[in-house]
Amino acid sequence: MSVQSQGSVTRATLLDAAVDFAAGSGLTDVSLRQMAAALGTSHRMLIYHFGSKEGLLVAVVDEVERRQREAMVALADDPTLTPAESARRMWHTLADSSMWPFERLFFEVYGQALQGRTPMAGFLDTVVESWLEPATALGVRAGLPKRRARAWARLGLATTRGLLLDLLATRDRKGCDDAMEAFVALLPPELSGVSGAASVAR
Amino acid sequence: MSVQSQGSVTRATLLDAAVDFAAGSGLTDVSLRQMAAALGTSHRMLIYHFGSKEGLLVAVVDEVERRQREAMVALADDPTLTPAESARRMWHTLADSSMWPFERLFFEVYGQALQGRTPMAGFLDTVVESWLEPATALGVRAGLPKRRARAWARLGLATTRGLLLDLLATRDRKGCDDAMEAFVALLPPELSGVSGAASVAR
DNA sequence: CGTCCGTTGTACCATCTGGTACGTGAGCGT
DNA sequence: ACGCTCACGTACCAGATGGTACAACGGACG
Numbered sequence: 001m002s003v004q005s006q007g008s009v010t011r012a013t014l015l016d017a018a019v020d021f022a023a024g025s026g027l028t029d030v031s032l033r034q035m036a037a038a039l040g041t042s043h044r045m046l047i048y049h050f051g052s053k054e055g056l057l058v059a060v061v062d063e064v065e066r067r068q069r070e071a072m073v074a075l076a077d078d079p080t081l082t083p084a085e086s087a088r089r090m091w092h093t094l095a096d097s098s099m100w101p102f103e104r105l106f107f108e109v110y111g112q113a114l115q116g117r118t119p120m121a122g123f124l125d126t127v128v129e130s131w132l133e134p135a136t137a138l139g140v141r142a143g144l145p146k147r148r149a150r151a152w153a154r155l156g157l158a159t160t161r162g163l164l165l166d167l168l169a170t171r172d173r174k175g176c177d178d179a180m181e182a183f184v185a186l187l188p189p190e191l192s193g194v195s196g197a198a199s200v201a202r
Numbered sequence: 203m204s205v206q207s208q209g210s211v212t213r214a215t216l217l218d219a220a221v222d223f224a225a226g227s228g229l230t231d232v233s234l235r236q237m238a239a240a241l242g243t244s245h246r247m248l249i250y251h252f253g254s255k256e257g258l259l260v261a262v263v264d265e266v267e268r269r270q271r272e273a274m275v276a277l278a279d280d281p282t283l284t285p286a287e288s289a290r291r292m293w294h295t296l297a298d299s300s301m302w303p304f305e306r307l308f309f310e311v312y313g314q315a316l317q318g319r320t321p322m323a324g325f326l327d328t329v330v331e332s333w334l335e336p337a338t339a340l341g342v343r344a345g346l347p348k349r350r351a352r353a354w355a356r357l358g359l360a361t362t363r364g365l366l367l368d369l370l371a372t373r374d375r376k377g378c379d380d381a382m383e384a385f386v387a388l389l390p391p392e393l394s395g396v397s398g399a400a401s402v403a404r
Numbered sequence: 405c406g407t408c409c410g411t412t413g414t415a416c417c418a419t420c421t422g423g424t425a426c427g428t429g430a431g432c433g434t
Numbered sequence: 435a436c437g438c439t440c441a442c443g444t445a446c447c448a449g450a451t452g453g454t455a456c457a458a459c460g461g462a463c464g
Contacts, residue, residue: 026317028230031421043422045442053422104316111313114306114370115228124371154381155361158368162360168316169326179356186388233451245452247412255452 011049014039018056019063023101026108027060057119061109065123068106069130076134082193083138084184087156091180094160095167103164131157143190152191159183213251216241220258221265225303228310229262259321263311267325270308271332278336284395285340286386289358293382296362297369305366333359345392354393361385 017039022030025038032043032053039046050056075090094103110127113120132153139149159180167176184192219241224232227240234245234255241248252258277292296305312329315322334355341351361382369378386394 026314026319028314028317028319032423033421042443044424044444047423048441104313107309108313108317110367110371111306111310112228112230115230115310117228117230128368128372151377151380151384154365154368154377155385158364158378158381159357159361160364161367162362162364163356165312165363166330166356166360169312170330175353175356176360178353179360182353183357234453235451244413246414246454249453250411 014041014046014049015059015063018060019067019105022060022064023105026105027057028108028112032056054119061119061123064102064105064109065126067102069126072131072134076138079141082191083135083142084187084192086138087160087184087187088180091160091163091177094164095173095176095180097173100168104168107165107168128157139191142193144188152187156183216243216248216251217261217265220262221269221307224262224266225307228307229259230310230314234258256321263321263325266304266307266311267328269304271328274333274336278340281343284393285337285344286389286394288340289362289386289389290382293362293365293379296366297375297378297382299375302370306370309367309370330359341393344395346390354389358385 018035021035021038032046035056036043036046046056047053050059071093075093076086078086081089093099109120109123113123113127132150135153135157136146136150139152140146142149144152163176163180166179167173170176220237223237223240234248237258238245238248248258249255252261273295277295278288280288283291295301311322311325315325315329334352337355337359338348338352341354342348344351346354365378365382368381369375372378
């Protein structure tokens with residue numbers, strides 16, 4: 001048990017713990033002292049490492065957004081899958097109850113960003129586009145013209161987020177699963193891979 | 203100019219003003235004094251009429267939910283329209299920029315309710331079901347079996363809310379309009395009225 | 405006219421907030 | 435051994451917060 005591992009809690013470690021704490025308790029009414037106590041440090045240290053409460057919130061929100069984007073590319077970047085299958089897997093991952101705390105945090109930040117709260121407002125600049133872009137690329141790769149691919153991506157993104165809102169409120173996993181499956185079944189043949197680019201090439 | 207109209211600001215009047223204020227500024231970090239100043243009264247009076255800050259928030263959240271539900275039945279209760287047309291009109295109403303402040307407030311409350319914040323938590327009990335139920339009835343009336351009608355209602359609700367989130371973040375009215383139109387075009391014939399119950403009766 | 409009740413203003417309270425001043429001590433390069 | 439920097443604890447600050455005590459005003463009603 002080195003003194004190092006316990007004594008020098010680095011900024012990155014604190015940030016990770018702060019995100020976890022925020023996922024569990026929200027970051028709306030929390031004070032520096034409450035969060036510091038939960039992280040096993042003092043509010044003095046949070047200000048030391050992040051400059052101010054605002055700085056801490058900015059760091060947490062940025063980190064949430066970074067993870068969000070990271071999750072997106074991890075989920076969308078398997079070229080062996082059809083877009084429909086990618087959507088299914090994405091939903092399967094996102095809807096798992098182990099992810100719920102982070103999704104709650106996501107929607108909490110989203111809601112405050114919509115109200116223009118300072119650390120969160122920047123969230124809105126990327127919250128749609130950073131998902132729309134890779135999803136659109138998926139559709140284009142499957143043979144859709146860009147405009148149509150983007151329209152489908154937008155619809156799929158909205159449906160996914162709407163169903164997550166539903167799921168988090170009702171906890172009705174089956175109802176939401178069914179709805180997502182119904183949506184995927186509506187996708188045009190190019191996206192579900194039954195025909196599409198391959199059939200055109202044939 | 204009676205003394206009455208200016209002097210005795212009743213609770214209901216204050217509540218209305220409070221909801222408007224919340225729609226414009228959010229209700230996350232607001233203090234009693236700030237809100238009182240915006241409403242032209244004193245924090246003393248807010249406590250007098252609502253008991254506590256919590257009581258005020260409860261009243262505001264309940265009122266938001268009441269209006270939400272009221273808006274739903276107003277939008278869904280025209281039996282001369284097909285469900286597809288109802289959905290179009292509903293989107294047209296909800297997506298109008300004059301409604302944005304209330305939708306921002308809706309999602310702000312939703313986000314905090316997901317985190318279990320006390321005055322908002324009850325929001326979740328009705329936020330899905332109170333919309334799902336009338337929307338399902340719409341589908342049943344159009345000739346769908348109840349299970350299918352409910353599944354479509356759930357999908358439509360999720361899509362609408364997801365697209366509203368998109369719209370509020372990106373302000374891309376056209377992109378979201380197109381996506382909603384594309385979704386409505388996917389509805390089964392019973393819901394869009396090209397065949398369905400009428401053709402069965404014929 | 406007297407008196408009661410709903411409403412409102414003033415003043416105050418303990419508590420908590422984010423942030424700062426200052427000291428301390430460990431590691432490390434010289 | 436000496437400073438120097440990074441990390442951290444203690445103590446403190448001014449301001450804002452939700453809530454309360456108390457007085458006063460004004461109309462309703464006996």
